[in-house]
Amino acid sequence: MASTHYPELKALLREAALMNSVSSLLDWDQETYMPHAAAPMRSDQKSLVATLAHERRTSPRLGELLAHCESDKSLTKADSESAANLREIRRDYDLATKLPKELVAEMAKVGSQAQEAWKVARAASDFKAFLPWLTKMFDLSRKKAECYGAPAGGELYDALLNEYEPGITAKEIDAIFTPLRKDLTDLVARVAASKTKVSTKCLELRIDPTQQHAFGQAVLAAMGFDLNAGRLDTTAHPFCSGLAAGDTRLTTRYRDEKFTDALYGTMHEGGHGLYEQGLPKMDGEKDAGLFGQPLADAVSLGIHESQSRMWENFVGRSKPFWKWALPKAQKTLSPKLKKFEVKDLFAAVNTVKPSLIRVEADEGTYNMHVMIRFELERAMLQGDLAPKDLPEAWNARYKDYLGIDVPDDRRGCLQDVHWSFGLVGYFPTYTLGNLYAAQLWEKINADLPDLSKDMGKGKFIDLREWLGTNIHRHGRRYRASELCQRATGKPLSPTHLLQHLETKAAVVYGL
């Protein structure tokens, strides 16, 4: 007779995941439609639901069941689904139970105060006002890392990385980022020295948000995002919430000018959304599906970001995409677009120009912003950089890597919200996403020789199926590095992204 431990374990996880999905709905609603005056009560609702979810994720019963299953040989055969599932359940359980309750509560409380202090300090460009909070949050993050413990031969920072990008180490990231940074610094300098001036006139048209929304939905539908199992709304900050099986919600924001902002926001979140829809949360045959089990979850933030950046940059900023999309845009967005050709759009959305703000950076310079943050947070966590010296270190790197002067801390080290609520070890996943995307893209084009031609006709089905087969359906069965090796036949390397950016710059700037 088969043991009932594994089914019971899965049922418990499913209940925890259901609570999480309710929590995600509370978040989504707060960002989209919740009346303003509901905010105080919403925080009570969220904290109650979070507590109930946490109780389930950390329950002693879960620990017992997990231990039983781990000693059951029928479940732990090498390369079996159950073995992978149990490995990841163990990881989650340890992450959830290794931190003392008091530390979790303190991080939540101080983080929420620090975030408010950050808002005020950023608006006033007043680093000194934020410094005590930054110091506290790094102290708490260090405590958290110590509770998790550094991996053998690794450093404390690795313990934090592990939350977002399981298995990777700071050393490995460094080995990829350092050569990439040098090559990108060189590329950016060559672009700056180029005499080619790129016109962005084609992006300076006023376009009604309602039409932009309809256009965005049409692009999502072409990408294969199932709008019957998801939706697109408007929020201050775009996001994707894969909140449950059959329920993936995207948001974007519209400006009257520069319609590509909302379009690329939509394609970016759409890429995340396709990943969420491709995860085996729902079993076609059975109602239950794998929802709640690691096998139905995304493997890492880096891989998640590879999916969004692929659709945003490798598809959306390509010539074939505009070959298909421009006539549609001319028809439904603005007849004024008829003055422009595919090459105009391609050049305008691929300008490379060093700038101060990460979230507004172009594809060519974006990773420099990320690498600067990685270097600085790693040094601060290890105690090699004192928080008080952050502005100086920040500004020196912007000068060094991007050749620009930071005029004030508002546009410098106070620009990101992450550190204020203790997100340390998160930034590098943005660039890992770009690297994975580039490496996957090369392999995809080798496997699908007609892809460019297809994209020019708005046909993305082969691309989506490739991603579904090689990435989405695996969930967390393989760690990100193994998934990369299996999908591309090679370990992660910076050469593919560099090649991609060099090729674009060559076309746009005639380098």
Add this chain to the structure above:
Amino acid sequence: MASTHYPELKALLREAALMNSVSSLLDWDQETYMPHAAAPMRSDQKSLVATLAHERRTSPRLGELLAHCESDKSLTKADSESAANLREIRRDYDLATKLPKELVAEMAKVGSQAQEAWKVARAASDFKAFLPWLTKMFDLSRKKAECYGAPAGGELYDALLNEYEPGITAKEIDAIFTPLRKDLTDLVARVAASKTKVSTKCLELRIDPTQQHAFGQAVLAAMGFDLNAGRLDTTAHPFCSGLAAGDTRLTTRYRDEKFTDALYGTMHEGGHGLYEQGLPKMDGEKDAGLFGQPLADAVSLGIHESQSRMWENFVGRSKPFWKWALPKAQKTLSPKLKKFEVKDLFAAVNTVKPSLIRVEADEGTYNMHVMIRFELERAMLQGDLAPKDLPEAWNARYKDYLGIDVPDDRRGCLQDVHWSFGLVGYFPTYTLGNLYAAQLWEKINADLPDLSKDMGKGKFIDLREWLGTNIHRHGRRYRASELCQRATGKPLSPTHLLQHLETKAAVVYGL
């Protein structure tokens, strides 16, 4: 030292109410924005949250705390807030714990099947197909009533009434409904015999839903509904969800023609919404407020409905309202409305004509539909009418009271969803609402002699404040009958509603 039992009891209730509010958000989202494919998972989310809420409402600890408080003399002084609160907490606890779990589960399961069967049967106008389900649901309702137990000297039906309209009995309702029915039958007959033909041309214009929505929001704002603490959306069936403090959500539906459908839907739900916003859920001084305590809940469905019907019919279908609203409608809805005068709108929205479908009935005949259902469900519960004989009894009453022939069961006894999921004892609250509204309206106009003049200028603040002071702020402190007595100085009587309808018919039909 003050006992900690009462604070602990209130904290437990607050947690249960928070879970209920999450449940309401899941419902609201399902009706408004949820992607279609999310339905299976939504039912899992709802069932988990419902279980958690139920556990809190029925927890033995709640019972212990309640018993402690009930024996604490400092909490049970006559006329004190705490005494009223404890009285209602006891009522809720008994209602929640008196039913065996198995019966609750069976009613939920059979009810959900019966509702599906009802949909099919109604579409096919096939009463025989629905009969077994109707029989089952009445059997289960009878069991439920037996678990609650009939009050001393009362009948089983009273135990069900008590869920929706605490304290009232079938006998009391009968004593009000029977004379009203006779007088209304007479009024309807006189209208039918009148030679006046009322034109409804002014309602037959095509008006864009977007403009209707903006108009509805402007009316809500004038009514004093706080759109910063609520919203208006579109659903298949309009509703109001007072889901939490600062969070009251209304919905309506738009047709291209007959813009007054959506308008009155909006004003109706807006009346419910003003009640919800007027309940003392949030304390201006303290964060917590009374949210979760009976003192912050609506007293009964009848009183709730009195608020919605007052704004819909007594305000919205009045001449002063149209004096204010027509120029606005002419400007923002359609210039074609300029052909019409206030008296045209007043007459068109106050036609009286017997019809088959309750939810489409006019103000004059609506209560007849309700009374028929009350008589029939009371008889079926008591065993005086066999479910198989329902169509015959139904059709006989429609002929008798409204003078019309029912052509088929689809437009007859199969038209309402209520019985299919065991809502027995609910229907009379619709008419109780109209009766309360009429009686309150008379007193309000006596207290506020300028009300008609004010309404003609779109000034509703005195009305809203009267309702806030006399109804909303009391929550469940007084039972509905006592609230009526306190607010109007008289027990509930049918004369006020009859007078109101007679007066309107006199103007519109020259009776």
